[in-house]
Amino acid sequence: MRLCLCLVFLIGMLQPVWAATQVDWQDLIDRKVAEFEDPFTSLSVSELRSLGTVIRLRENLAKPDLATEDRIQIEDRLKRLEAKLAVSGIDVDWLLSQRKTIGRKRAKAAMAGNSNLDGKEIAIPxxxxxxxxxxxxxxxxxxxxxxxGMCSHMPAPDPNQMIRYTLATEWQADSVYEPVRLTGTLSIRPTKQEITLLDGQIEMIAVFDMTVTRVTPLAEQEPVSTTRSFLDFLKSKSQQQEAPANQ
Known part of the structure; x- marks a missing residue:
């Protein structure tokens, strides 16, 4: 009887830990909004660059003050480039007509979060x-x-791939980009904030907000030089900003 009571007590103690759903970043995406026909994804990097060049050349041809000699050269280059893309089966005019539509769909997908996780207790690295x-x-x-390195040395992720967190624990980060697993309640609550990071002022746009009740540091094989004391970094930034006033 005592053994049964102990087991019931232990299960009750462990239940909050089990309640947290382990999720990955791809789980945060709203699949219904993200799944649409995007003709640009099938293009190679070279083809995308060529398409960008076509846009630029067409814009140059639209300039009213373009010299005749320059116009001839641009038209010749444009014809050759469009012919090259046509050989690859790329309909340039149709693709360009889809830019705004696809752009709107991409923007909507980037801001759409998985509603099944809204208000849920999750754990995510x-x-x-x-x-x-x-x-x-x-x-x-x-x-x-x-x-x-995201938002600093690398571009910021889509808003639905960024979580703004608030700590309900005494844990403090030792460095920027410290690897951890956060556990807490996730909410779909879009936020926008400008912060100071390694490369200066960065606008942070996040679809998710999380109240963190547990932080688990994760071991990672990284050179010591890649991490830097968070407080030391911000203090050095502050000193640099004050230096001109003291001179």
Missing amino acids: GYVIPVLDADSEMSTSGYLVPER
Whole structure:
């Protein structure tokens, strides 16, 4: 009887941990919105560049003050480039007519979060970008991204691939892009904020908001030089901004 009571007690203690759904970044995407026919995804990098060149050449031809000699050269180059794309089975005019439509669909997909996870207790791995509290050297909020260097050395991810978090725990990040697993309640609550990061001021747009109740550091084989004290970095930034005033 005592053994049964102990087991019931232990199960009750472990239940909150089990309740957290382990998710990956792809799980955050709203598949219904993200799945649409995008003709540009089938193009190679070279073909996309050629298509971009076609756009630029056509824009140049539309200039009213274009010299006759330049116009002839541009028209010749444009014809050759369009013929090259046609040989590859690419309908340039049709593709260009789809740009705005596809652009709107991509933007909508990037802002659409998986509603099945809204309000759910989840656990997700990623890299933290801490944000200092106002007038403080503490950080109780920040952003979680899927890859190291995003928003700094790399482009920012789509908004539905970024989580703005608020800590309900005493954990503090030791460095920018520290690998962790965050556990807490996820909500679809789009936010926009400008923060100071390694490359200057960055606009952070996140579809998700998360109240974090547990932070699990993740071991990662990375050179020590790739991490930097978060507070040391922000303090050095502050000193650089104050330097001109002291000169």
